[in-house]
Amino acid sequence: MNLPPELSTTRRALHAVAELLIAGPQYQADGDIRLAARLGGFGGWVGLTPTAVSGTELITSTDRFPLGGSVNELGRRAGITPRVLRDVYTDGPAFSLDEPTNVTASAAEVLLRAFTDGDAALRLLDPGQVPTLWPEHFDIGISVAEVNYGVSPGDAVIGEPYAYVGPWRVPTGPFWNHSFGAARPLSQLAAPQAILEFFLEGQDIAAR
Numbered sequence: 001m002n003l004p005p006e007l008s009t010t011r012r013a014l015h016a017v018a019e020l021l022i023a024g025p026q027y028q029a030d031g032d033i034r035l036a037a038r039l040g041g042f043g044g045w046v047g048l049t050p051t052a053v054s055g056t057e058l059i060t061s062t063d064r065f066p067l068g069g070s071v072n073e074l075g076r077r078a079g080i081t082p083r084v085l086r087d088v089y090t091d092g093p094a095f096s097l098d099e100p101t102n103v104t105a106s107a108a109e110v111l112l113r114a115f116t117d118g119d120a121a122l123r124l125l126d127p128g129q130v131p132t133l134w135p136e137h138f139d140i141g142i143s144v145a146e147v148n149y150g151v152s153p154g155d156a157v158i159g160e161p162y163a164y165v166g167p168w169r170v171p172t173g174p175f176w177n178h179s180f181g182a183a184r185p186l187s188q189l190a191a192p193q194a195i196l197e198f199f200l201e202g203q204d205i206a207a208r
Contacts, residue, residue, distance in 0.1 A: 010107035011153050015138040016095035020071050022051050023135035024083030035133035037119035041112045042133050056103050071097045089136045111153040114161035118151025121195035147206050149199045161186040163195045165202030175205050
């Protein structure tokens with residue numbers, strides 16, 4: 001897979017929109033920071049808010065707004081008051097309200113597909129759970145029997161989307177290639193079924 005050069009800047013802008021214009025306002029209204037994968041992107045937790053990102057647009061209950069301009073400007077256009085979550089967690093996008101939320105379509109497609117493919121794989125792994133997209137680290141995941149499973153669009157450690165298996169107590173062995181457990185780039189896992197197979201492999205090795 002050829003990754004778009006704007007992957008990092010687009011990921012940072014999407015992370016900012018996720019926290020400041022969706023999770024933050026949702027927390028202000030309902031006390032819940034959880035987000036969820038949506039068709040073509042992500043949005044507020046099920047039943048709490050219709051606000052979402054699809055492709056390069058911010059969607060509300062009444063309209064669609066192209067991403068771009070500062071967080072404050074985008075919030076004014078959409079009728080949303082930005083809300084930071086530093087009183088809830090210490091990480092996050094560290095994105096100024098005056099920074100532009102510019103994204104490119106090619107990079108957004110790669111990043112948002114990570115969430116939707118990850119959501120599909122996680123639901124196959126455990127149909128009884130609704131995967132949560134956490135705004136702090138901007139990854140989607142579930143926990144099963146003291147093992148975290150999820151998909152990230154990339155971060156400072158791994159610069160491209162990846163799936164991970166993170167036992168609460170990380171074993172030793174060649175499968176566990178990071179301090180938090182195991183990770184594999186989605187460029188090697190082309191579909192939800194392949195992500196699921198990676199999860200199941202990690203589940204089997206962790207259970208030993």
